[in-house]
Amino acid sequence: MATRRAKRAKKNRRQEQVAPSYVGRRRAVLALFALTVGALVWRAADQQIFETDFLQSEGADRHLDRVVLPAHRGVITDRNGAVLAVSTPVDSVGANPRLLRPDSETLAALARALGMGQQDLRQRLARYSKRRFVYLKRRLPPQQAEKVMAVVREHQIKGVRLEREYKRYYTGGEVFSHLIGFTNVDDHGQEGLELAFDQALSGRAGAKRVLRDGRRQVVDDVESISLPRPGRNLALAIDQRLQFLTYRELKAAVVRNKARSGSAVLLDVHSGEVLALVNQPSYNPNRSRSNKSGRLRNRALTDVFEPGSTMKPFTVAAALESGRYRPDTVIDTSPGYFKIGQAKVRDHHNLGRIDVATVLRRSSNVGASKMALDLPREDFWQMLATLGFGVDTGTGFPGEAGGQLTHPANWARIDQATLAFGYGISVSTLQLAQAYAVLAADGVKRPVSLLRVEQPPEGERVFSRRTAQAVRGMLESVVSMQGTAPQAAVPGYRVAGKTGTVKKVGRGGYSDDRYLSLFAGMAPASNPRLVLVVMLDEPTAGKYYGGQVAGPVFSRVMGEALRLLNVAPDDLPPGQVRLATAEVAR
Numbered sequence: 001m002a003t004r005r006a007k008r009a010k011k012n013r014r015q016e017q018v019a020p021s022y023v024g025r026r027r028a029v030l031a032l033f034a035l036t037v038g039a040l041v042w043r044a045a046d047q048q049i050f051e052t053d054f055l056q057s058e059g060a061d062r063h064l065d066r067v068v069l070p071a072h073r074g075v076i077t078d079r080n081g082a083v084l085a086v087s088t089p090v091d092s093v094g095a096n097p098r099l100l101r102p103d104s105e106t107l108a109a110l111a112r113a114l115g116m117g118q119q120d121l122r123q124r125l126a127r128y129s130k131r132r133f134v135y136l137k138r139r140l141p142p143q144q145a146e147k148v149m150a151v152v153r154e155h156q157i158k159g160v161r162l163e164r165e166y167k168r169y170y171t172g173g174e175v176f177s178h179l180i181g182f183t184n185v186d187d188h189g190q191e192g193l194e195l196a197f198d199q200a201l202s203g204r205a206g207a208k209r210v211l212r213d214g215r216r217q218v219v220d221d222v223e224s225i226s227l228p229r230p231g232r233n234l235a236l237a238i239d240q241r242l243q244f245l246t247y248r249e250l251k252a253a254v255v256r257n258k259a260r261s262g263s264a265v266l267l268d269v270h271s272g273e274v275l276a277l278v279n280q281p282s283y284n285p286n287r288s289r290s291n292k293s294g295r296l297r298n299r300a301l302t303d304v305f306e307p308g309s310t311m312k313p314f315t316v317a318a319a320l321e322s323g324r325y326r327p328d329t330v331i332d333t334s335p336g337y338f339k340i341g342q343a344k345v346r347d348h349h350n351l352g353r354i355d356v357a358t359v360l361r362r363s364s365n366v367g368a369s370k371m372a373l374d375l376p377r378e379d380f381w382q383m384l385a386t387l388g389f390g391v392d393t394g395t396g397f398p399g400e401a402g403g404q405l406t407h408p409a410n411w412a413r414i415d416q417a418t419l420a421f422g423y424g425i426s427v428s429t430l431q432l433a434q435a436y437a438v439l440a441a442d443g444v445k446r447p448v449s450l451l452r453v454e455q456p457p458e459g460e461r462v463f464s465r466r467t468a469q470a471v472r473g474m475l476e477s478v479v480s481m482q483g484t485a486p487q488a489a490v491p492g493y494r495v496a497g498k499t500g501t502v503k504k505v506g507r508g509g510y511s512d513d514r515y516l517s518l519f520a521g522m523a524p525a526s527n528p529r530l531v532l533v534v535m536l537d538e539p540t541a542g543k544y545y546g547g548q549v550a551g552p553v554f555s556r557v558m559g560e561a562l563r564l565l566n567v568a569p570d571d572l573p574p575g576q577v578r579l580a581t582a583e584v585a586r
Helices: 001-051 052-064 104-114 119-128 144-154 194-197 198-202 240-255 308-322 356-361 363-373 377-384 413-419 429-441 465-479 551-564 573-583
Strands: 064-069 083-095 135-139 161-170 206-212 220-227 262-266 276-282 330-333 337-340 343-346 353-355 496-508 509-523 530-537
Touching: 001 104, 052 573, 083 144, 104 119, 104 135, 119 135, 135 144, 135 161, 144 161, 194 198, 194 377, 240 262, 240 276, 240 530, 240 551, 262 429, 262 551, 262 573, 276 377, 276 551, 308 356, 308 363, 308 377, 308 465, 308 509, 330 363, 337 363, 337 413, 343 413, 343 465, 353 356, 356 363, 363 413, 377 413, 413 429, 429 465, 429 530, 465 496, 465 509, 509 551
Parallel strands: none
Antiparallel strands: 064 206, 083 135, 083 161, 206 220, 262 276, 262 530, 330 353, 337 343, 496 509, 509 530
16 A cells, blocks of 8 residues: 555656646747747738838739830832832731640641741740740731631640731832842841831831730730831832833843843933832842842942943033033044053044044044043043042942042043043942933933932032033934944934943953943933933843943833823924824814
């Protein structure tokens, strides 16, 4: 009995010793719970009161997005309002690589709808896997874009959406390609006037704020930040009818003469506007944009060449302006050549003693050189510089060439002589057309313009009206049966112009089998309205003289252009004039 009481007492003592430790634990646990609850309460209060702005900002970053609203690019038209370049709305397919499932079934269906290879699509998604957006296919027609989205809905493909963009279309195709140029996939100008006036045509993009869900799909428009401002429309000086006409005839001539390339420029004498500007070879900006064989070059503005005998009218004009020569002044060209140091200037034939008018009609190098050498070199150079040679025309066209006109301080005597018949100087087709427009405008030079001109500029006088009219009269004889370009004549109109057959420079000097064929002229000669310059590079079909190769192109284009513009004929037989008058009277 005593033993039991001893054991019970011992057990009680043990329990009394253990009890305080349990109490401590309970207190510790309760304290821990209290701290945890306090921390949670503090954190909740901190987030609700002190971190409100930060958390809202984070939420906005994940669900609010700023979307760019593309501006409609300006329309390019011809002078009469015919649309030449226009942007139409299209859809681009984009995706969030983080949401798009990379399984084979999904990718196969999507790739077929996009017209892509499945492996190409997989590689594209892998390449941009860390981004939230990547374009899968840009600028699809609306019908194809809808087919893609139908596949997306059918297969419940996540992360794919459409983005509205604009695509540029060129109604004139290859006929206007060198002048207008084209835009890239982002609708920014890359060539031609699209590049030169890119800022004005592009306008200003707008923006809006949208709400996206967890899949980055737009669920609501939140606010408009700024409205897009459409680009400015551009009205060209070009007449679509004349452009198609000139292009057709130049292309046919290049093919017929098996030429390497060709250019033609048609100018309005009264305003300086470029009514047509074409080149061969060309390209279609709606399809291939390869620069193979220099197809992207606007050769009429960017390529320069020695103009040959088409420079002789300006040599004659300088001689007449000096007062030392008149149209009937006689020049001895015998025996068909003359020496200048070790060099020799030649004519094709010994023309003997001829007057100044015959120098142009028979295209005498000797006669032109003798006149040039008789002039003060500074005066001769000043006239050529004032005509616009040696500097670009100021059209603002990207890559326009200024040509080369050496300062007279660097001329040798032979340089002055050869300059008289177009060697030792380089010009572009547009520069040459501008210079001939000075002759057509009675000695007044007007700036050329690729854009429509509302009010023709006053211009700058280069030489006197009397000189210009005298040179025009001489140039009419070039197109006669006794001249070098009877094939350039236009029935019903008087034509004044000049041929050029230029030897091209090669590695060993001037070639004897590679030529430029040129004709530059104006009509109607009694009161010129149009100037046209035609240049064909390296014709190889047998003919190469300017009158034979370029002359017929001039005749066809100029004849049709004058009729399209309702320019009255100035060379009809008297009987036809009376008949027309009588018809009107009835």
